[in-house]
Amino acid sequence: MIKTRAAISPTGYPHIGTIYQALFDYAFAKRHKGKFIVRIEDTDQARLVKDAEKKVFSALDWFRLEEDESPRKGGPNGPYRQSERLDIYKKYAQELVEKGNAYYCFCSKERLDEVRKKLQAEGKIPMYDKHCRNSKDQKLKIKTGEPYVVRLKVPENKKIVVKDEIRGEIEFNSSEVDDQILLKSDGFPTYFLAVVVDDHLMEVTHMVRGEEWLPSSPKIALLYDFFGWEKPYFIHTPIIRNPDKSKFSKRQGHTNVSWYQEQGYLPEAILNYLALMGWSHPEGKEIFSREEFIRLFDFKDIHAVGPIFDLTKLEWMNGEYIRKAKISNLKFLIFNFYNKKYSEELIGKTVPLIQERIKKLSDYLPLCEFFFQKPEKYEVDISEKKVMLQKVAETISALADWKADVIGEKMQESAKNLGIKNSEFFMTLRVAITGKKISPPLNESMEILGKKECLKRIKNIM
RNA sequence: GCUCUCGUCGUCUAGUGGCCCAGGACGGCAGGUUCUCAUCCUGCAAAUCAGGGGUUCAAAUCCCCUCGAGAGCACCA
Numbered sequence: 001m002i003k004t005r006a007a008i009s010p011t012g013y014p015h016i017g018t019i020y021q022a023l024f025d026y027a028f029a030k031r032h033k034g035k036f037i038v039r040i041e042d043t044d045q046a047r048l049v050k051d052a053e054k055k056v057f058s059a060l061d062w063f064r065l066e067e068d069e070s071p072r073k074g075g076p077n078g079p080y081r082q083s084e085r086l087d088i089y090k091k092y093a094q095e096l097v098e099k100g101n102a103y104y105c106f107c108s109k110e111r112l113d114e115v116r117k118k119l120q121a122e123g124k125i126p127m128y129d130k131h132c133r134n135s136k137d138q139k140l141k142i143k144t145g146e147p148y149v150v151r152l153k154v155p156e157n158k159k160i161v162v163k164d165e166i167r168g169e170i171e172f173n174s175s176e177v178d179d180q181i182l183l184k185s186d187g188f189p190t191y192f193l194a195v196v197v198d199d200h201l202m203e204v205t206h207m208v209r210g211e212e213w214l215p216s217s218p219k220i221a222l223l224y225d226f227f228g229w230e231k232p233y234f235i236h237t238p239i240i241r242n243p244d245k246s247k248f249s250k251r252q253g254h255t256n257v258s259w260y261q262e263q264g265y266l267p268e269a270i271l272n273y274l275a276l277m278g279w280s281h282p283e284g285k286e287i288f289s290r291e292e293f294i295r296l297f298d299f300k301d302i303h304a305v306g307p308i309f310d311l312t313k314l315e316w317m318n319g320e321y322i323r324k325a326k327i328s329n330l331k332f333l334i335f336n337f338y339n340k341k342y343s344e345e346l347i348g349k350t351v352p353l354i355q356e357r358i359k360k361l362s363d364y365l366p367l368c369e370f371f372f373q374k375p376e377k378y379e380v381d382i383s384e385k386k387v388m389l390q391k392v393a394e395t396i397s398a399l400a401d402w403k404a405d406v407i408g409e410k411m412q413e414s415a416k417n418l419g420i421k422n423s424e425f426f427m428t429l430r431v432a433i434t435g436k437k438i439s440p441p442l443n444e445s446m447e448i449l450g451k452k453e454c455l456k457r458i459k460n461i462m
Numbered sequence: 463g464c465u466c467u468c469g470u471c472g473u474c475u476a477g478u479g480g481c482c483c484a485g486g487a488c489g490g491c492a493g494g495u496u497c498u499c500a501u502c503c504u505g506c507a508a509a510u511c512a513g514g515g516g517u518u519c520a521a522a523u524c525c526c527c528u529c530g531a532g533a534g535c536a537c538c539a
Contacts, residue, residue: 278475
Protein backbone atom coordinates (compact mmCIF):
# COMPACT_ATOMS: atom_id res chain seq x y z
CA MET A 1 0.00 0.00 0.00
CA ILE A 2 1.35 3.37 -1.06
CA LYS A 3 1.57 5.87 1.75
CA THR A 4 2.69 9.46 1.62
CA ARG A 5 2.88 11.97 4.39
CA ALA A 6 2.94 15.68 4.85
CA ALA A 7 5.19 16.59 7.74
CA ILE A 8 4.05 19.84 9.19
CA SER A 9 5.77 21.84 11.89
CA PRO A 10 3.33 24.15 13.61
CA THR A 11 5.67 27.10 13.77
CA GLY A 12 3.74 29.74 11.91
CA TYR A 13 1.09 30.40 9.32
CA PRO A 14 0.20 27.90 6.59
CA HIS A 15 2.77 28.28 3.82
CA ILE A 16 2.00 27.94 0.15
CA GLY A 17 5.05 25.69 -0.16
CA THR A 18 3.48 23.28 2.29
CA ILE A 19 0.43 23.07 0.07
CA TYR A 20 2.63 22.55 -2.97
CA GLN A 21 4.18 19.49 -1.36
CA ALA A 22 0.96 18.24 0.12
CA LEU A 23 -0.60 18.38 -3.32
CA PHE A 24 2.00 16.01 -4.70
CA ASP A 25 1.69 13.74 -1.68
CA TYR A 26 -2.04 13.73 -1.94
CA ALA A 27 -2.21 13.18 -5.69
CA PHE A 28 0.28 10.35 -5.65
CA ALA A 29 -1.43 8.56 -2.79
CA LYS A 30 -4.84 8.93 -4.39
CA ARG A 31 -3.59 7.78 -7.75
CA HIS A 32 -2.38 4.56 -6.23
CA LYS A 33 -5.36 4.12 -3.95
CA GLY A 34 -3.04 4.62 -1.03
CA LYS A 35 -3.11 6.75 2.08
CA PHE A 36 -2.14 10.32 2.70
CA ILE A 37 -1.00 11.09 6.22
CA VAL A 38 -0.63 14.43 7.94
CA ARG A 39 1.83 14.39 10.78
CA ILE A 40 2.52 17.24 13.13
CA GLU A 41 6.21 17.71 13.82
CA ASP A 42 6.19 19.73 16.99
CA THR A 43 9.47 18.67 18.51
CA ASP A 44 10.80 22.18 18.83
CA GLN A 45 9.14 23.53 21.93
CA ALA A 46 10.69 26.95 21.49
CA ARG A 47 9.27 27.58 18.05
CA LEU A 48 5.84 26.21 18.69
CA VAL A 49 3.06 28.58 17.72
CA LYS A 50 -0.36 28.28 19.26
CA ASP A 51 -3.13 27.68 16.73
CA ALA A 52 -0.66 26.95 13.96
CA GLU A 53 -1.81 23.35 13.76
CA LYS A 54 -5.43 24.39 13.53
CA LYS A 55 -4.64 26.85 10.79
CA VAL A 56 -2.78 24.28 8.76
CA PHE A 57 -5.71 21.94 8.85
CA SER A 58 -8.12 24.63 7.86
CA ALA A 59 -5.84 25.48 4.94
CA LEU A 60 -5.75 21.84 3.90
CA ASP A 61 -9.52 21.77 4.14
CA TRP A 62 -9.81 24.86 2.00
CA PHE A 63 -7.82 23.10 -0.70
CA ARG A 64 -9.74 19.90 -0.09
CA LEU A 65 -6.53 17.96 0.45
CA GLU A 66 -8.21 15.51 2.71
CA GLU A 67 -5.96 13.27 4.72
CA ASP A 68 -6.56 9.66 5.71
CA GLU A 69 -4.60 9.69 8.93
CA SER A 70 -3.74 12.61 11.21
CA PRO A 71 -3.98 13.80 14.78
CA ARG A 72 -7.56 14.92 14.22
CA LYS A 73 -8.61 11.82 12.30
CA GLY A 74 -6.59 9.23 14.07
CA GLY A 75 -5.39 6.12 12.32
CA PRO A 76 -3.76 2.76 12.93
CA ASN A 77 -0.28 4.11 13.66
CA GLY A 78 -0.90 7.06 15.93
CA PRO A 79 -0.38 9.26 17.71
CA TYR A 80 0.33 11.57 14.79
CA ARG A 81 1.73 14.40 16.85
CA GLN A 82 5.40 13.91 17.57
CA SER A 83 5.27 15.50 20.99
CA GLU A 84 3.05 12.58 22.00
CA ARG A 85 5.55 9.98 20.87
CA LEU A 86 8.50 10.88 23.08
CA ASP A 87 8.79 7.44 24.63
CA ILE A 88 9.03 5.84 21.24
CA TYR A 89 11.92 8.02 20.15
CA LYS A 90 13.71 7.49 23.41
CA LYS A 91 13.45 3.77 23.02
CA TYR A 92 14.87 3.80 19.53
CA ALA A 93 17.64 6.20 20.47
CA GLN A 94 18.60 3.81 23.21
CA GLU A 95 18.57 0.92 20.80
CA LEU A 96 20.99 2.78 18.57
CA VAL A 97 23.32 3.47 21.48
CA GLU A 98 23.28 -0.15 22.48
CA LYS A 99 24.08 -1.24 18.96
CA GLY A 100 26.98 1.18 18.89
CA ASN A 101 25.47 3.39 16.23
CA ALA A 102 24.91 6.32 18.52
CA TYR A 103 26.49 7.73 21.67
CA TYR A 104 25.84 10.06 24.54
CA CYS A 105 27.34 13.50 24.40
CA PHE A 106 27.79 15.78 27.39
CA CYS A 107 29.35 18.77 25.68
CA SER A 108 28.02 22.12 26.77
CA LYS A 109 26.59 24.59 24.29
CA GLU A 110 29.49 26.89 25.05
CA ARG A 111 32.00 24.27 24.06
CA LEU A 112 30.07 23.47 20.91
CA ASP A 113 30.05 27.12 19.96
CA GLU A 114 33.78 27.35 20.46
CA VAL A 115 34.45 24.32 18.33
CA ARG A 116 32.26 25.68 15.60
CA LYS A 117 33.91 29.07 15.64
CA LYS A 118 37.34 27.55 15.47
CA LEU A 119 36.50 25.36 12.50
CA GLN A 120 34.86 28.23 10.72
CA ALA A 121 37.93 30.38 11.21
CA GLU A 122 39.99 27.62 9.64
CA GLY A 123 37.66 27.59 6.65
CA LYS A 124 36.24 24.19 7.44
CA ILE A 125 32.68 22.96 7.70
CA PRO A 126 31.46 23.63 11.21
CA MET A 127 30.97 20.13 12.57
CA TYR A 128 31.01 18.45 15.92
CA ASP A 129 34.54 17.35 16.81
CA LYS A 130 33.34 13.97 18.11
CA HIS A 131 34.71 14.80 21.55
CA CYS A 132 32.40 12.44 23.45
CA ARG A 133 32.42 9.73 20.87
CA ASN A 134 34.85 7.46 22.64
CA SER A 135 34.60 8.56 26.21
CA LYS A 136 34.44 5.66 28.63
CA ASP A 137 32.52 7.10 31.55
CA GLN A 138 29.26 7.69 29.70
CA LYS A 139 27.13 5.49 31.89
CA LEU A 140 28.59 6.98 35.01
CA LYS A 141 27.82 10.50 33.95
CA ILE A 142 24.25 9.60 33.17
CA LYS A 143 23.84 8.14 36.61
CA THR A 144 25.05 11.38 38.14
CA GLY A 145 22.32 13.15 36.23
CA GLU A 146 24.46 15.19 33.91
CA PRO A 147 22.48 16.51 30.95
CA TYR A 148 23.19 14.73 27.72
CA VAL A 149 22.16 14.36 24.12
CA VAL A 150 22.36 11.32 21.87
CA ARG A 151 24.41 11.67 18.72
CA LEU A 152 24.56 9.63 15.57
CA LYS A 153 27.82 7.78 15.16
CA VAL A 154 28.61 8.46 11.53
CA PRO A 155 31.09 5.96 10.12
CA GLU A 156 34.41 7.37 8.99
CA ASN A 157 35.23 7.75 5.34
CA LYS A 158 32.42 5.78 3.85
CA LYS A 159 30.52 6.42 0.68
CA ILE A 160 26.84 6.92 1.26
CA VAL A 161 24.61 6.68 -1.77
CA VAL A 162 21.12 8.09 -1.63
CA LYS A 163 18.69 7.47 -4.42
CA ASP A 164 16.39 10.33 -5.16
CA GLU A 165 13.49 9.47 -7.46
CA ILE A 166 13.80 12.73 -9.34
CA ARG A 167 17.55 13.14 -9.52
CA GLY A 168 18.86 9.62 -9.39
CA GLU A 169 21.72 8.41 -7.22
CA ILE A 170 23.61 10.97 -5.21
CA GLU A 171 26.89 10.20 -3.55
CA PHE A 172 28.09 11.61 -0.26
CA ASN A 173 31.20 11.04 1.76
CA SER A 174 30.50 10.28 5.38
CA SER A 175 33.38 12.48 6.52
CA GLU A 176 31.26 15.43 5.54
CA VAL A 177 28.31 14.22 7.56
CA ASP A 178 28.02 15.57 11.08
CA ASP A 179 27.44 13.42 14.14
CA GLN A 180 23.90 14.67 14.22
CA ILE A 181 22.09 15.06 17.51
CA LEU A 182 19.19 12.61 17.55
CA LEU A 183 17.81 13.17 21.00
CA LYS A 184 17.98 16.58 22.60
CA SER A 185 18.74 17.19 26.25
CA ASP A 186 15.09 18.01 26.90
CA GLY A 187 14.18 14.49 25.84
CA PHE A 188 12.68 15.55 22.53
CA PRO A 189 14.01 14.03 19.34
CA THR A 190 15.45 16.10 16.54
CA TYR A 191 13.86 15.99 13.14
CA PHE A 192 16.15 13.26 11.87
CA LEU A 193 15.37 10.64 14.45
CA ALA A 194 11.70 11.52 14.48
CA VAL A 195 11.08 11.27 10.74
CA VAL A 196 12.86 8.01 10.33
CA VAL A 197 11.16 6.37 13.26
CA ASP A 198 7.76 7.74 12.36
CA ASP A 199 7.95 7.08 8.67
CA HIS A 200 8.93 3.53 9.39
CA LEU A 201 6.31 2.95 12.04
CA MET A 202 3.64 4.65 9.98
CA GLU A 203 4.61 2.62 6.94
CA VAL A 204 5.34 5.57 4.74
CA THR A 205 6.48 4.32 1.35
CA HIS A 206 7.36 7.64 -0.29
CA MET A 207 9.21 10.23 1.68
CA VAL A 208 8.48 13.52 -0.02
CA ARG A 209 10.11 16.70 1.15
CA GLY A 210 11.70 19.86 -0.14
CA GLU A 211 15.01 19.96 -1.93
CA GLU A 212 16.54 21.89 0.93
CA TRP A 213 16.70 18.57 2.73
CA LEU A 214 18.82 16.89 0.13
CA PRO A 215 22.16 17.58 1.82
CA SER A 216 20.94 15.91 4.99
CA SER A 217 19.63 12.82 3.28
CA PRO A 218 22.72 10.70 4.06
CA LYS A 219 21.83 11.03 7.74
CA ILE A 220 18.42 9.64 7.01
CA ALA A 221 19.81 6.82 4.91
CA LEU A 222 22.30 5.97 7.63
CA LEU A 223 19.57 5.78 10.25
CA TYR A 224 17.53 3.40 8.15
CA ASP A 225 20.58 1.21 7.72
CA PHE A 226 21.40 1.26 11.41
CA PHE A 227 17.89 0.30 12.33
CA GLY A 228 17.91 -2.35 9.64
CA TRP A 229 14.73 -0.98 8.12
CA GLU A 230 13.75 -0.89 4.50
CA LYS A 231 14.10 2.61 3.09
CA PRO A 232 11.17 4.40 1.53
CA TYR A 233 11.53 6.06 -1.86
CA PHE A 234 13.18 9.42 -1.38
CA ILE A 235 11.72 12.32 -3.30
CA HIS A 236 13.00 15.86 -3.01
CA THR A 237 10.69 18.35 -4.64
CA PRO A 238 12.06 21.54 -6.16
CA ILE A 239 11.99 24.68 -4.05
CA ILE A 240 9.68 27.44 -5.18
CA ARG A 241 11.66 30.60 -5.80
CA ASN A 242 11.43 34.34 -5.66
CA PRO A 243 11.93 36.37 -8.84
CA ASP A 244 15.60 36.70 -7.87
CA LYS A 245 15.78 32.90 -7.65
CA SER A 246 16.23 32.69 -3.91
CA LYS A 247 13.96 30.52 -1.81
CA PHE A 248 10.36 31.74 -1.91
CA SER A 249 9.99 34.19 0.94
CA LYS A 250 7.64 36.57 2.58
CA ARG A 251 9.84 39.48 1.61
CA GLN A 252 9.46 38.95 -2.09
CA GLY A 253 6.22 37.04 -2.49
CA HIS A 254 3.07 35.96 -0.84
CA THR A 255 3.81 32.78 1.05
CA ASN A 256 0.86 32.81 3.38
CA VAL A 257 -2.16 30.84 2.26
CA SER A 258 -4.46 33.34 3.90
CA TRP A 259 -3.26 36.06 1.54
CA TYR A 260 -4.64 34.10 -1.38
CA GLN A 261 -7.90 33.65 0.44
CA GLU A 262 -8.13 37.35 1.15
CA GLN A 263 -7.44 38.16 -2.48
CA GLY A 264 -10.16 35.87 -3.65
CA TYR A 265 -8.16 33.21 -5.41
CA LEU A 266 -9.94 29.94 -5.85
CA PRO A 267 -8.31 26.91 -4.27
CA GLU A 268 -8.74 24.82 -7.42
CA ALA A 269 -6.98 27.46 -9.47
CA ILE A 270 -4.08 27.63 -7.04
CA LEU A 271 -3.74 23.87 -7.04
CA ASN A 272 -3.84 23.79 -10.83
CA TYR A 273 -1.15 26.45 -10.95
CA LEU A 274 0.99 24.70 -8.36
CA ALA A 275 0.70 21.43 -10.25
CA LEU A 276 2.31 23.12 -13.21
CA MET A 277 5.40 24.07 -11.28
CA GLY A 278 7.88 21.38 -12.09
CA TRP A 279 5.32 19.15 -13.72
CA SER A 280 3.53 19.41 -17.01
CA HIS A 281 0.48 17.81 -18.50
CA PRO A 282 1.39 15.18 -21.12
CA GLU A 283 -0.85 16.86 -23.66
CA GLY A 284 0.41 20.29 -22.75
CA LYS A 285 -2.87 21.28 -21.14
CA GLU A 286 -2.75 24.23 -18.81
CA ILE A 287 -6.16 23.89 -17.24
CA PHE A 288 -7.12 20.54 -15.82
CA SER A 289 -9.08 19.19 -12.92
CA ARG A 290 -7.77 17.70 -9.74
CA GLU A 291 -9.07 14.31 -10.86
CA GLU A 292 -7.15 14.53 -14.08
CA PHE A 293 -4.01 15.51 -12.22
CA ILE A 294 -4.38 12.58 -9.87
CA ARG A 295 -4.77 10.24 -12.80
CA LEU A 296 -1.60 11.45 -14.48
CA PHE A 297 0.78 12.56 -11.77
CA ASP A 298 4.01 10.77 -11.03
CA PHE A 299 7.03 11.95 -9.06
CA LYS A 300 9.29 10.73 -11.81
CA ASP A 301 7.98 13.43 -14.14
CA ILE A 302 8.88 16.28 -11.85
CA HIS A 303 11.64 18.60 -12.99
CA ALA A 304 14.50 19.16 -10.64
CA VAL A 305 14.51 22.88 -11.39
CA GLY A 306 13.32 25.38 -8.81
CA PRO A 307 10.49 27.31 -10.46
CA ILE A 308 9.86 30.99 -9.89
CA PHE A 309 6.44 31.77 -8.53
CA ASP A 310 4.63 33.84 -11.14
CA LEU A 311 1.64 35.61 -9.66
CA THR A 312 0.57 36.95 -13.05
CA LYS A 313 0.05 33.51 -14.43
CA LEU A 314 -1.81 32.46 -11.31
CA GLU A 315 -4.08 35.44 -11.78
CA TRP A 316 -4.79 34.47 -15.36
CA MET A 317 -5.55 30.94 -14.28
CA ASN A 318 -7.82 32.15 -11.52
CA GLY A 319 -9.69 34.17 -14.13
CA GLU A 320 -10.08 31.04 -16.20
CA TYR A 321 -11.62 29.24 -13.26
CA ILE A 322 -13.95 32.12 -12.55
CA ARG A 323 -15.12 32.20 -16.14
CA LYS A 324 -15.67 28.46 -16.03
CA ALA A 325 -17.67 28.60 -12.82
CA LYS A 326 -21.43 28.21 -12.75
CA ILE A 327 -23.25 31.47 -12.13
CA SER A 328 -24.90 30.12 -9.00
CA ASN A 329 -21.58 28.98 -7.62
CA LEU A 330 -19.82 32.23 -8.40
CA LYS A 331 -22.62 34.14 -6.75
CA PHE A 332 -22.20 32.03 -3.66
CA LEU A 333 -18.43 32.54 -3.62
CA ILE A 334 -18.70 36.30 -3.94
CA PHE A 335 -21.46 36.50 -1.35
CA ASN A 336 -19.31 34.65 1.13
CA PHE A 337 -16.14 36.42 0.14
CA TYR A 338 -17.67 39.69 1.34
CA ASN A 339 -18.93 38.04 4.50
CA LYS A 340 -22.55 38.07 3.36
CA LYS A 341 -22.55 41.82 3.66
CA TYR A 342 -24.19 42.45 0.30
CA SER A 343 -27.49 41.23 -1.03
CA GLU A 344 -27.13 37.75 -2.39
CA GLU A 345 -29.92 38.36 -4.84
CA LEU A 346 -28.36 41.48 -6.24
CA ILE A 347 -24.98 39.79 -6.50
CA GLY A 348 -26.67 37.01 -8.40
CA LYS A 349 -28.07 39.46 -10.93
CA THR A 350 -24.73 41.14 -11.48
CA VAL A 351 -22.61 38.02 -11.77
CA PRO A 352 -23.36 37.34 -15.45
CA LEU A 353 -22.17 40.86 -16.19
CA ILE A 354 -18.83 40.56 -14.48
CA GLN A 355 -17.93 36.92 -14.78
CA GLU A 356 -15.50 37.52 -17.58
CA ARG A 357 -14.34 40.81 -16.17
CA ILE A 358 -12.84 39.73 -12.87
CA LYS A 359 -9.80 37.61 -12.15
CA LYS A 360 -10.13 37.41 -8.40
CA LEU A 361 -13.15 37.62 -6.16
CA SER A 362 -11.74 40.83 -4.71
CA ASP A 363 -12.09 42.45 -8.14
CA TYR A 364 -15.85 42.29 -7.74
CA LEU A 365 -16.53 45.19 -5.43
CA PRO A 366 -14.46 47.86 -7.17
CA LEU A 367 -16.37 47.00 -10.32
CA CYS A 368 -19.83 46.60 -8.80
CA GLU A 369 -19.99 48.79 -5.76
CA PHE A 370 -22.27 51.23 -7.63
CA PHE A 371 -25.00 48.59 -7.62
CA PHE A 372 -25.16 48.74 -3.86
CA GLN A 373 -24.75 52.45 -3.29
CA LYS A 374 -24.78 55.56 -5.39
CA PRO A 375 -21.44 56.96 -6.47
CA GLU A 376 -19.73 59.14 -3.91
CA LYS A 377 -17.42 60.73 -6.39
CA TYR A 378 -17.13 60.91 -10.15
CA GLU A 379 -13.96 60.00 -11.98
CA VAL A 380 -14.75 62.47 -14.70
CA ASP A 381 -16.31 65.87 -14.42
CA ILE A 382 -19.61 65.67 -16.27
CA SER A 383 -21.23 68.75 -14.82
CA GLU A 384 -21.00 70.37 -18.25
CA LYS A 385 -23.16 67.69 -19.80
CA LYS A 386 -26.40 68.81 -18.25
CA VAL A 387 -28.16 69.30 -21.54
CA MET A 388 -27.47 65.77 -22.59
CA LEU A 389 -28.37 64.32 -19.21
CA GLN A 390 -31.57 66.29 -19.15
CA LYS A 391 -32.54 64.78 -22.47
CA VAL A 392 -31.58 61.31 -21.30
CA ALA A 393 -33.68 61.71 -18.17
CA GLU A 394 -36.64 62.61 -20.28
CA THR A 395 -36.14 59.63 -22.57
CA ILE A 396 -35.82 57.29 -19.63
CA SER A 397 -38.89 58.65 -17.93
CA ALA A 398 -40.89 57.93 -21.03
CA LEU A 399 -39.67 54.35 -21.21
CA ALA A 400 -42.33 51.80 -20.40
CA ASP A 401 -40.34 48.66 -20.99
CA TRP A 402 -37.28 48.65 -18.69
CA LYS A 403 -35.13 46.11 -20.47
CA ALA A 404 -31.47 46.33 -21.38
CA ASP A 405 -31.95 46.01 -25.11
CA VAL A 406 -34.72 48.60 -25.15
CA ILE A 407 -32.67 50.97 -23.03
CA GLY A 408 -29.75 50.51 -25.38
CA GLU A 409 -31.86 51.21 -28.42
CA LYS A 410 -33.29 54.39 -26.96
CA MET A 411 -29.93 55.60 -25.78
CA GLN A 412 -28.41 55.16 -29.22
CA GLU A 413 -31.31 57.11 -30.60
CA SER A 414 -30.76 59.92 -28.12
CA ALA A 415 -27.09 60.10 -28.96
CA LYS A 416 -27.94 60.39 -32.60
CA ASN A 417 -30.55 63.09 -32.01
CA LEU A 418 -28.15 65.08 -29.88
CA GLY A 419 -25.41 64.68 -32.39
CA ILE A 420 -23.06 63.14 -29.84
CA LYS A 421 -20.71 60.31 -30.69
CA ASN A 422 -21.74 56.99 -29.19
CA SER A 423 -18.52 56.55 -27.26
CA GLU A 424 -18.76 60.00 -25.73
CA PHE A 425 -22.44 59.67 -24.98
CA PHE A 426 -22.13 56.38 -23.21
CA MET A 427 -19.08 57.47 -21.29
CA THR A 428 -20.95 60.41 -19.87
CA LEU A 429 -23.91 58.29 -18.96
CA ARG A 430 -21.64 55.64 -17.50
CA VAL A 431 -20.00 58.11 -15.18
CA ALA A 432 -23.36 59.50 -14.17
CA ILE A 433 -24.67 56.09 -13.25
CA THR A 434 -21.57 54.33 -11.90
CA GLY A 435 -19.22 57.17 -11.07
CA LYS A 436 -16.50 55.39 -13.03
CA LYS A 437 -14.97 55.26 -16.46
CA ILE A 438 -14.91 51.50 -16.39
CA SER A 439 -17.97 49.46 -15.58
CA PRO A 440 -19.96 46.41 -16.55
CA PRO A 441 -22.11 46.84 -19.69
CA LEU A 442 -24.20 49.91 -19.11
CA ASN A 443 -27.59 48.92 -20.45
CA GLU A 444 -27.68 45.74 -18.44
CA SER A 445 -26.43 47.55 -15.38
CA MET A 446 -29.17 50.10 -15.72
CA GLU A 447 -31.75 47.41 -16.04
CA ILE A 448 -30.57 45.86 -12.81
CA LEU A 449 -30.44 49.20 -11.01
CA GLY A 450 -33.97 50.01 -12.03
CA LYS A 451 -35.52 52.97 -13.73
CA LYS A 452 -36.13 54.93 -10.57
CA GLU A 453 -32.60 54.63 -9.30
CA CYS A 454 -31.13 55.54 -12.67
CA LEU A 455 -33.23 58.66 -12.89
CA LYS A 456 -32.26 59.58 -9.39
CA ARG A 457 -28.59 59.30 -10.19
CA ILE A 458 -28.84 61.33 -13.36
CA LYS A 459 -30.82 64.07 -11.62
CA ASN A 460 -28.29 64.03 -8.82
CA ILE A 461 -25.76 65.50 -11.18
CA MET A 462 -28.03 68.27 -12.36
C1' G B 463 34.70 28.41 2.59
C1' C B 464 33.06 23.29 1.97
C1' U B 465 29.27 19.74 0.13
C1' C B 466 25.17 18.68 -2.91
C1' U B 467 21.65 20.00 -6.76
C1' C B 468 20.28 22.50 -11.10
C1' G B 469 21.01 25.46 -15.98
C1' U B 470 15.74 25.52 -23.17
C1' C B 471 12.07 32.51 -24.88
C1' G B 472 11.17 37.68 -19.22
C1' U B 473 8.25 33.45 -16.50
C1' C B 474 6.12 28.11 -16.33
C1' U B 475 7.52 24.42 -19.61
C1' A B 476 7.57 20.50 -24.33
C1' G B 477 11.76 17.99 -25.87
C1' U B 478 15.51 11.46 -23.78
C1' G B 479 20.38 11.32 -31.19
C1' G B 480 17.39 12.84 -37.06
C1' C B 481 10.09 14.77 -36.99
C1' C B 482 13.66 21.28 -33.80
C1' C B 483 16.86 27.01 -38.42
C1' A B 484 13.24 24.35 -30.99
C1' G B 485 6.65 23.66 -29.85
C1' G B 486 2.80 25.38 -26.13
C1' A B 487 1.08 28.64 -22.06
C1' C B 488 1.44 33.36 -19.15
C1' G B 489 3.11 38.13 -19.93
C1' G B 490 4.44 41.91 -23.93
C1' C B 491 3.30 44.24 -28.66
C1' A B 492 -0.06 45.09 -33.06
C1' G B 493 -4.90 44.49 -35.05
C1' G B 494 -10.25 42.83 -35.16
C1' U B 495 -15.08 42.53 -32.32
C1' U B 496 -17.28 46.33 -28.71
C1' C B 497 -20.93 51.89 -25.22
C1' U B 498 -15.85 51.58 -21.37
C1' C B 499 -13.30 47.53 -19.42
C1' A B 500 -12.94 42.53 -19.97
C1' U B 501 -13.94 38.23 -22.88
C1' C B 502 -13.25 36.22 -27.66
C1' C B 503 -10.46 36.03 -32.45
C1' U B 504 -5.99 37.01 -35.68
C1' G B 505 -1.00 38.07 -36.00
C1' C B 506 4.09 39.58 -34.26
C1' A B 507 8.39 39.77 -31.27
C1' A B 508 10.90 36.77 -27.81
C1' A B 509 15.73 30.92 -26.37
C1' U B 510 23.43 31.51 -30.59
C1' C B 511 18.93 25.22 -26.14
C1' A B 512 24.64 28.92 -20.04
C1' G B 513 29.70 28.80 -22.64
C1' G B 514 33.66 25.86 -24.77
C1' G B 515 35.49 21.33 -26.38
C1' G B 516 34.61 16.36 -27.99
C1' U B 517 31.69 11.54 -29.83
C1' U B 518 28.54 10.93 -34.33
C1' C B 519 26.77 11.03 -41.14
C1' A B 520 23.53 13.70 -37.46
C1' A B 521 23.25 16.66 -30.53
C1' A B 522 19.06 20.89 -26.85
C1' U B 523 19.38 15.54 -26.30
C1' C B 524 25.68 11.36 -25.01
C1' C B 525 30.92 12.55 -22.68
C1' C B 526 34.51 16.23 -20.60
C1' C B 527 35.78 21.10 -18.85
C1' U B 528 34.41 26.04 -17.53
C1' C B 529 30.94 29.47 -15.89
C1' G B 530 26.42 30.73 -13.53
C1' A B 531 22.34 29.97 -10.12
C1' G B 532 20.24 27.71 -5.81
C1' A B 533 20.21 24.93 -1.37
C1' G B 534 22.54 22.95 2.97
C1' C B 535 26.37 23.12 6.72
C1' A B 536 22.03 24.31 14.87
C1' C B 537 20.21 20.61 21.24
C1' C B 538 15.16 24.47 13.91
C1' A B 539 12.31 21.85 11.11
